[in-house]
Amino acid sequence: MARVVILGGGVSGHTAATFAAKWLGNSHEVVVVTPNAKWNWIPSNIWVGVGQMSKEEVTFDLDPVYKKAGITYKQAKAVSLNPEGSETETKPFVTIEYTGQGKEGTSEDVTYDYVINATGPKLNFGATPGLGEGSQLGEHTVSVCTADHAEHANHKLLESIEKMKKGERQKFLVGTGHGMCTCQGAAFEYIFNIEHELKKAGVRDMADIKWISNESFLGDFGMGGLHMKVGGYVVSSKIFSESLYTERGVDWMIGAHVSKVEAGSIDYELLDGTTGKENFDFAMLIPPFAGVGLKAYAKDGSDITGTVFAPNGFMKVDAKYDAGAYENWKASDWPRTYQNPTYNNMFACGIAFAPPHIISKPMSSPNGTPINPTPPRTGMPSGIIGKAVAHSVCDLMTKGESAKLHEASMAEMGAACVASAGKGLTTGTAAAMTVYPVVPDFEKYPGTGRDTDYTFGEIGLAGHWIKHILHHLFIYKAQLKPGWTLIPE
Amino acid sequence: MAVKQEEINFSRNEQSETTMLPGSFAKAMRTNVIWQFIRFVAINLKMLIVVSKSH
Numbered sequence: 001m002a003r004v005v006i007l008g009g010g011v012s013g014h015t016a017a018t019f020a021a022k023w024l025g026n027s028h029e030v031v032v033v034t035p036n037a038k039w040n041w042i043p044s045n046i047w048v049g050v051g052q053m054s055k056e057e058v059t060f061d062l063d064p065v066y067k068k069a070g071i072t073y074k075q076a077k078a079v080s081l082n083p084e085g086s087e088t089e090t091k092p093f094v095t096i097e098y099t100g101q102g103k104e105g106t107s108e109d110v111t112y113d114y115v116i117n118a119t120g121p122k123l124n125f126g127a128t129p130g131l132g133e134g135s136q137l138g139e140h141t142v143s144v145c146t147a148d149h150a151e152h153a154n155h156k157l158l159e160s161i162e163k164m165k166k167g168e169r170q171k172f173l174v175g176t177g178h179g180m181c182t183c184q185g186a187a188f189e190y191i192f193n194i195e196h197e198l199k200k201a202g203v204r205d206m207a208d209i210k211w212i213s214n215e216s217f218l219g220d221f222g223m224g225g226l227h228m229k230v231g232g233y234v235v236s237s238k239i240f241s242e243s244l245y246t247e248r249g250v251d252w253m254i255g256a257h258v259s260k261v262e263a264g265s266i267d268y269e270l271l272d273g274t275t276g277k278e279n280f281d282f283a284m285l286i287p288p289f290a291g292v293g294l295k296a297y298a299k300d301g302s303d304i305t306g307t308v309f310a311p312n313g314f315m316k317v318d319a320k321y322d323a324g325a326y327e328n329w330k331a332s333d334w335p336r337t338y339q340n341p342t343y344n345n346m347f348a349c350g351i352a353f354a355p356p357h358i359i360s361k362p363m364s365s366p367n368g369t370p371i372n373p374t375p376p377r378t379g380m381p382s383g384i385i386g387k388a389v390a391h392s393v394c395d396l397m398t399k400g401e402s403a404k405l406h407e408a409s410m411a412e413m414g415a416a417c418v419a420s421a422g423k424g425l426t427t428g429t430a431a432a433m434t435v436y437p438v439v440p441d442f443e444k445y446p447g448t449g450r451d452t453d454y455t456f457g458e459i460g461l462a463g464h465w466i467k468h469i470l471h472h473l474f475i476y477k478a479q480l481k482p483g484w485t486l487i488p489e
Numbered sequence: 490m491a492v493k494q495e496e497i498n499f500s501r502n503e504q505s506e507t508t509m510l511p512g513s514f515a516k517a518m519r520t521n522v523i524w525q526f527i528r529f530v531a532i533n534l535k536m537l538i539v540v541s542k543s544h
Contacts, residue, residue, distance in 0.1 A: 242508035246504075246510060247498060251501075413543035414539035415539075416540070426522065458532060461519065461522070463532065
C-alpha cells in the first residue's frame with residue numbers, strides 16, 4: 001500500500017484529496033494535513049463580510065467528510081519536507097505540527113510515497129507596516145480572506161452604518177494593501193457589496209467610497225486586463241470597470257503601493273513616484289500572498305529550501321522560470337503537470353505552485369518599488385489543477401512510474417467570475433464574467449490573447465442567481481454528497 | 490429639464506468623464522426577470538462550454 005500526503009485542505013487540496021480517495025479506493029492511503037478544522041467556500045466570505053450570510057453558512061467540519069471518504073485527516077500544519085528521507089528514515093517524509101485533535105503543539109514525521117503541496121498562501125499582512133504582523137490581521141483594517149475575518153469586517157461595517165445614521169460621514173477605502181497583491185476580484189466584489197448595503201440602509205449619501213489598487217489600470221485583475229464581449233461589443237475590462245465604478249459613484253486610485261497603515265490613514269506610493277496619505281474610517285485591504293514558509297532538507301540534514309521552493313516560498317514546478325524580460329513571455333512558460341523538477345514524487349497545486357512570472361506587465365515606480373498585481377490562481381483554476389494533479393498521482397501509484405501525467409495549463413483553461421452586489425433574488429445585480437484562457441496566449445489568439453467568443457461580461461440578476469447556485473453547488477460537492485463528481489470544478 | 494443620473498455621474502470628476510454609462514433601459518433590463526432568465530440560460534451554457542474546454 002502506497003501513501004499520498006496532501007498538504008492543505010482548501011479548494012485545491014480538498015479537490016485533490018477527495019478525487020484521490022475515490023480513484024484509489026482502499027488499495028492506497030490518502031492523508032490530508034491541514035491546520036483547519038473547517039472547509040471554507042471563500043467566494044461567499046464576501047456575503048459574510050456584509051452580514052448577508054453567517055460564518056456557519058460558508059464553512060463545514062472536515063472531519064466527518066474525510067471519515068466518509070476514507071481519508072486520514074491530520075489537523076496540523078506542515079513544517080518541513082525531507083524529500084530524500086533522513087539519516088534515520090529511508091522514506092521521504094513531511095514534518096507536521098498539530099493544531100487540533102487534542103495533540104496541539106506535538107510534532108510528527110509522516111512518510112509518503114507522493115506528496116501534493118496545496119497549502120495555499122500565507123496571508124502576508126506583515127509585508128506592509130501597520131497592516132498586521134506576519135499572517136495576523138492588524139487592528140486598523142479589516143479583511144475578507146477568511147470567514148472569521150469576514151465576520152469581523154461585518155461588525156465594523158455595522159458600526160460605520162450606525163455612525164452614518166447618527167449623521168457622521170464615513171470614508172470607505174477598499175482594495176489592495178501592498179504593491180504586490182493578487183485577488184483584486186475579491187476586493188472588487190466587496191466594494192460593490194458595501195455600496196449596495198449602504199444604499200439598502202439608506203445612508204449611501206453619507207458615505208465616500210474609494211478603491212485603491214496596485215493595478216496599473218482599472219480592470220487589470222492580475223491578468224493584464226482582458227477584452228470581453230459586452231452587449232455585442234468587444235470591450236476592454238478597463239472601460240467595463242470604469243463604467244461600474246462611475247455608475248455607483250465610487251472613486252478610484254490605481255497603481256498604488258500601500259507603504260504604511262495607521263489608525264485612520266494609509267501612506268501610499270504611486271507608479272509615477274508621488275507619495276501621499278489617504279484617510280479612512282473603514283478600510284478593507286487585501287494582504288499580499290507568500291508561501292507558507294515550508295522548509296526542505298536533504299538526507300544529510302542540509303537546507304535545500306532554495307532548490308524546492310522559489311524565493312517567494314511557493315513550490316517550483318514544471319514552469320519556465322528563466323523566461324527573462326516581459327517581451328519574451330509566452331503562454332508555454334506556464335506549468336502543465338505541476339511536478340517538482342527535482343523530486344518527481346512532489347507536486348503543487350492551487351496557490352502553492354510558483355508561477356513562472358506575473359501575467360500583467362511588470363511596473364515599478366521611479367523609486368524602484370514594484371507595483372503590479374501577482375497572478376490569480378484561485379477558484380476554478382485551483383480546483384481544475386488539483387484534480388489534474390490527483391489524477392497524475394493516482395496513475396503513478398496504480399500504473400507505475402511510467403504513467404503519463406495529466407495536464408492543466410492556465411494558458412489553456414478558462415475561469416468564471418461572478419461578482420455580486422447584494423444577495424436578494426430580485427434585487428441587486430452581479431457582474432458575471434468568464435475569461436478564456438486565464439493566461440493570454442498571443443500566438444493562438446494574436447488579437448487580444450484570448451478567445452473573445454468565450455471571454456465575456458454581463459451585468460444583471462442572472463449573474464446573481466448563478467452566484468447563489470455556485471455557493472450551494474460547491475459546498476454540496478465539497479461535502480461529497482450523492483453525485484458530487486458530476487459537478488465540475 | 491431634470492438632470493439624468495448618468496449626467497450626474499459623468500460630471501463627478503475627471504476620471505468619470507470618459508467612460509460609458511447605462512441609460513434607464515439598460516438598467517431596467519438588468520433586473521427584468523424574463524430577460525434575465527433568458528440571459529441566465531445563455532450565460533450558463535457559455536460557462537459550461539468554458540468549463541468543458543478547461544478540463
